[in-house]
Each structure stands twice: as C-alpha cells, then as structure tokens.
Amino acid sequence: MSYQGTKINPTKFHPSQMKFYAILVPLAFVMMLPIIFIIFHAFKPINELFAFPPRFLVRRPTFENFEDLIRFAGDSGIPFSRFLFNSLIVTVSVMFLSVFISAIAAYALSKMKFKLRATLFEINTIALMFVPLAVQIPRFLVMDESGLMNTYLAHILPLLSMPIGLFLMKQFIDQVPDELKEAAVMDGAGEFLVFRKVILPVIKPALATVAILAFQAVWGNIETSSYYVNDESLKTVTFFMGTLVSQTGNTVAGQGMAAAASLIMFIPNLVIFIFLQSKVMNTMAHSGLK
C-alpha cells in the first residue's frame, strides 16, 4: 500500500465495495441507535417519555425538560460554575496523569529488562478482574488515614490506578519492534528520551484510547464526591446532577429532568470521543508499527 498520509478513505467508489456496505451499513446503524436515542429522549414531552413500548424518535420536541433542570439547579446555594470548575480540574488532571503513568509504566514493563517485571504485569492482570465495588470501604479507610478527605486529591488519586490502561498500553508497546528502540539507543538516547521521542508518537492510538477510557471513568464518577468529600463546594457536576435528579425521585418531572441531565452529561463524552478518535484511527497506518 502506498503512503497516503492521513487520508485513509479511498476517494473512489467501486461496485466491488458493495458487499462490504451490505454488512457494514446496517451494523453501523445499530451502533448509532443509542446516541440517537439519548438525544431524542431529552426532548420528549412527558407523555412520550412514558410511552410503551418506548419510541425512538420524538414527535413534538420540547425544551421543558431543560427548563425544569435549570430552574431546579438555580435553587441550590452554590453556583453551577463552581461544580463545573471542580469537574474540569479533576477530569483534566486524571486524564493526563493516568495516561502518563500507565504509558511510562507500560514502557518499562515492555521494553526494559529487570527483575519482577513479569510478576508486576501478572498482578496487574489479576487486579483487572477485581470488582471495584468491593474495595469501596477499604478505599474509604485509606483516604481517611491519609488525611486527603475534602481536597481535590481525594477526587484524583483513587482514579489514577487504572489497570486496564496499563494492560492496553503494554499490548501496544509490545508490538513496537525492539529495533526501533535499539536504533535510538545507538544514537545515544537515554530511556526517557526513547520513551518520549520514539514510543509515544508510535502508540498514539493506545494513548487516545486510554485517554477516552480515563475521561469516562472520571467524568461519570460520583463515588469520590459522595464518600471522600463532604464539602459541598468541592463536589463535581456529575454528583450535582445526580442529586438534582434523585431529589425529585421518581416523579414525572424527575424523569424528564433525568433525560435532559443525561444528555448534558453525555455531550462532553461525545466531544472528547470525536476529538480523540481521529488520532486513534489515523495514526496506525503510518506509525512504524509495520
């Protein structure tokens, strides 16, 4: 295949492609359904929200759900922007730190020779399988002892250990040929320089994937706000949205607000995804992995 830069789409349509479309288009449609659903759901008036069987499309779209949500949010003593600011700080720190920590650890486990490295990776794989829920109380005790309660660190630190991130990164770095590293070492590069200049550019798809996963984990997290932070002004948007919706309980208006809230909370997910996925998909073609 000739080098095509970042253009991965062939420019011409050819009848021989038809058979692929026959399979891909219907499946792609199924993949899109949840997104379409979540968008339309937020604009449904009450009678359509409760329709059975649930309908995908909205017939008479309304902004009522959003208006309810805004009115309700205004009643709380702390300005919304405060929660948003907290979420931003926490999300950005967790994304960068967890991607960096798992990338550098994965590099060491994959491309450097020292004792224990096989054992460490095994332990990580085992930890992957453990149900995060079951460590809630023990984690609480760790936080309590360390005196980090009611700080931003209480939001950030527990989410930094991401066994799945290390697992994925190592799989990608394993595929980078050793010769690439050796060539750089020949030229006098130290380990960190090799990591930064040789490995990082090549594993961009993995970096972007782990960044997406980390974003999801931290953005949707309510655990840290409900257990480790008592100070209302330090809690996150997700937690705030959750309380708004649960305060109204299962009331009719509550359902509409819940739908609107989940759309609002989903939009950053979608934006991050669209922004990062181009890195995921485009870099593999000319990453030196071949």
Place this chain on the structure above:
Amino acid sequence: MASFRLTNKRRKALVGMAFIAPWIIGFFLFALRPMIYALYLSFQKVKVTPLGIKTDYVGWDNYKYAFDTDPHFVEMLLRYLRDMAMNVPIIVTFSLIIAMLINQKIQFRGTFRTIFFLPVIITSGPVINELLSQGVTTIPNIESYAMFELVKESLTPAVADPIMYLFKQIIMVLWFSGVQILIFLAGLQKVDSSLYEAARIDGASPWEAFWKLTLPMLMPLVVVNFVYTIVYVSTFALNEIIVMISKSMFDTLTGFGYATAIAWIYFVMIAIVLAIWTAVLNSRNS
C-alpha cells in the same frame, strides 16, 4: 560494599523501577491494599455505625451463606458461566469480522471506523443506564417474528436455543466490542501486504489466506481480546452479580462483609474462566 557499584545492569534496573514507581505506589495504595483488606472483611460481620466500622470475626460463615442459604447467588453464578462461554467467543469473533471489513479499501472507511469505536463511550456511565432502564438493549418480543418461529420449530432446542440467544443478545454484543475492534485493526495493519500477494500468486483463496495467514498472525491479539472481553463484561457495572454485590453491601441482614465475600468468590470465578480460555487458546497456538 562492592555489590553496590552501579553496574550497567543495576543502573538499568533502577531506571526501570523509577519509571514504574508512580504506578506501583498508586496501585498498591488504591487497588492491592484495599483488595487484601476486602479479603479480611469477608471473614467478618461488618457493621457501619456513626462511630466507625465495627467488625466481628465469623470465620467462613459469609462464604457458607453464599452457597447454602442465598437463594439467588449460585443460580446467578451458573448463569454467568454460561454467558461467558457463549458471549465471549461471539464478541471476539464479531470484532475480528468487523475489523477485517473496515480494513478493506472502501469509501467512508474513516467514518465506519469511528462508528464502530462508539461503543467505548456508550457502554459506560449514564448512557447505558438510561438505555437499559428503557429496555432498548434487546429486540422486543423477538420470538414473535416469523423468521424466528421458523428457526424454533424446524430445529431441535439444542441448536435453536443458542441461535435465539445470539439474536437476543446481538445488540449487547455489538456494544461490547469497541476496543477489541481497535486492537484487531492495529494488528491487521501490521500484517505485511506482500504476504497476501505471495499467497495469491501461490494460488491461495482469500478463505485459505485468512486461516493460514491472518489468523495465525493475529493469534496473540486474539488472546489479548479474550482477556479484555472477559474482564470488561465481568466487571461491567450493571452486570447482575455486581448489582447484587452493591445491594447486599447496604443490606442490614447481610452487610458489607457478605458483599466482600461474594465479590471474592466472583473474582476467583473470573480468574478461573480467564485461565481456562487462555489455556485453550495457547494450546491451540502451539
């Protein structure tokens, strides 16, 4: 002490440890230590009081309760094992097929790749919650469609049931396959295209080329994807058993001790499933 001289090997080990240190510290504090503490709690009766957490040693009682008394747990565990035996190969096969399709030279390839990577943001957090509560993750009343009735009547239950099951689960299968497709796609792009040309010149059909060329080369990634899928499906927050664990955590009858006990049983189960699958795959490999 002569042994402390910084030999080249020793220096390398030190640099390696330095690289991995942040991860180790975080991991031990927030993952491994809590896990071990959870094991300790699983042998206790735990009471959360306003003054703190009270524990009473009860031996194996929590574990006995899970297998002897709890009306649902064993049943759920068996269902989990069945689902793992069926879903995981389906998800991995499906991801491989999709990865090969979107590796073809077709128009809008980039768009398709994006769409099939979407599950990554769907199956986490609020979206899937909402979808599950609305019941849109299964095709409603699938049995009533003529095509499926035909399947049911014309085949013996042993054959028909898995087919029906597959169709019922198809949406969930699709949504669990984002990262796996990516892993396969990266692997496929590594395969040298001149190998395929050589195979074609030697008269191999695309079918043969897949079994003799593509699959053997992707085999390490198949194992990776099996591990990833098992872990991902097992620790998915809305998984039956996990929901049960979280319920019994705050149930006054059973309490947190019991919740950690079933979490540990479940953890061992997942480890066994994982060990069996990797053993099977590796034996076929060699």
